[in-house]
Amino acid sequence: xxxxxxxxxxxxxxxxxxxxxxxxxxxxxxxxxxxxxxxxxxxxxxxxxxxxxxxxxxxxxxxxxxxxxxxxxxxxxxxxxxxxxxxxxxxxxxxxxxxxxxxxxxxxxxxxxxxxxxxxxxxxxxxxxxxxxxxxxxxxxxxxxxxxxxxxxxxxxxxxxxxxxxxxxxxxxxxxxxxxxxxxxxxxxxxxxxxxxxxxxxxxxxxxxxxxxxxxxxxxxxxxxxxxxxxxxxxxxxxxxxxxxxxxxxxxxxxxxxxxxxxxxxxxxxxxxxxxxxxxxxxxxxxxxxxxxxxxxxxxxxxxxxxxxxxxxxxxxxxxxxxxxxxxxxxxxxxxxxxxxxxx
Ligand code: DAH
Numbered sequence: 001x002x003x004x005x006x007x008x009x010x011x012x013x014x015x016x017x018x019x020x021x022x023x024x025x026x027x028x029x030x031x032x033x034x035x036x037x038x039x040x041x042x043x044x045x046x047x048x049x050x051x052x053x054x055x056x057x058x059x060x061x062x063x064x065x066x067x068x069x070x071x072x073x074x075x076x077x078x079x080x081x082x083x084x085x086x087x088x089x090x091x092x093x094x095x096x097x098x099x100x101x102x103x104x105x106x107x108x109x110x111x112x113x114x115x116x117x118x119x120x121x122x123x124x125x126x127x128x129x130x131x132x133x134x135x136x137x138x139x140x141x142x143x144x145x146x147x148x149x150x151x152x153x154x155x156x157x158x159x160x161x162x163x164x165x166x167x168x169x170x171x172x173x174x175x176x177x178x179x180x181x182x183x184x185x186x187x188x189x190x191x192x193x194x195x196x197x198x199x200x201x202x203x204x205x206x207x208x209x210x211x212x213x214x215x216x217x218x219x220x221x222x223x224x225x226x227x228x229x230x231x232x233x234x235x236x237x238x239x240x241x242x243x244x245x246x247x248x249x250x251x252x253x254x255x256x257x258x259x260x261x262x263x264x265x266x267x268x269x270x271x272x273x274x275x276x277x278x279x280x281x282x283x284x285x286x287x288x289x290x291x292x293x294x295x296x297x298x299x300x301x302x303x304x305x306x307x308x309x310x311x312x313x314x315x316x317x318x319x320x321x322x323x324x325x326x327x328x329x330x331x332x333x334x335x336x337x338x339x340x341x342x343x344x
Contacts, residue, residue: 227310264291
């Protein structure tokens, strides 16, 4: 009940003070219900006019109306300003306090390089193929012209799997992605879509090597295979040199060096001038092997070597990544130390 002008003034002051203290939508709404709601204080105030002595009514009524209008318009303004810029600061939130940083994940550098390589070869017309990491000796050796008794088959150089008795073929973690050459040609013939075949096959390979700055028991290769009519060594050389310039830049220095692989004839090694450490000069680093697919390999999968020829290559993805991103030690790629990986 409001019975005097003093009480009216006091109610106005209280209303405006508690309105100023309402700092968010929820507290503003409870203020609205308290003052402007159907059973609110403003309504009660207006209702008490009837109890005011008759001669005071005009002055009292006029002041009451002013108070009501003041409260209502203050509410309107407050409503607009809540949530507006600067409100957080006035409500006691320190906007200069550093936020909680979110560590963003990213793809591993090897994954990115693999995708970049598939992209470069993809633009040259190569499809991407894959094969299993657990292989049999037929795909890892026999059909690649690496016969029984060949030194590359020694257990000391391979991760053979212990097979249950009676399993006909030895199996192993593949030592090279060249296995995918065999798998793709076999599949192309069976399904009737090739040759011609033009693929790259990226993936992991495994060798019981002693780990050092350039060797690891698991590493990555990308295999290439192009089988068509009249494919020659010139196609191989052009493809590889083009690849090197596209991926490493126009001034990439590369060379082919005669070599030997059982599944290619002739065979070559593909080297590139790379500077891995700022304190050392650039030197020739072997990126991998290549050559013209040996007719024995084509025969082994049922492709007629009189009609079809092909080239193949197999490069170390980790080596390529090291060359491109100047990584001096292959172990850095697999330590999973984020302080290193985040720099790439
Ligand atoms: N598979 C060979 C290795 O791991 C690399 C290689 C050499 C692949 C010649 C090829 C090739 O396709 O033609 O050492």
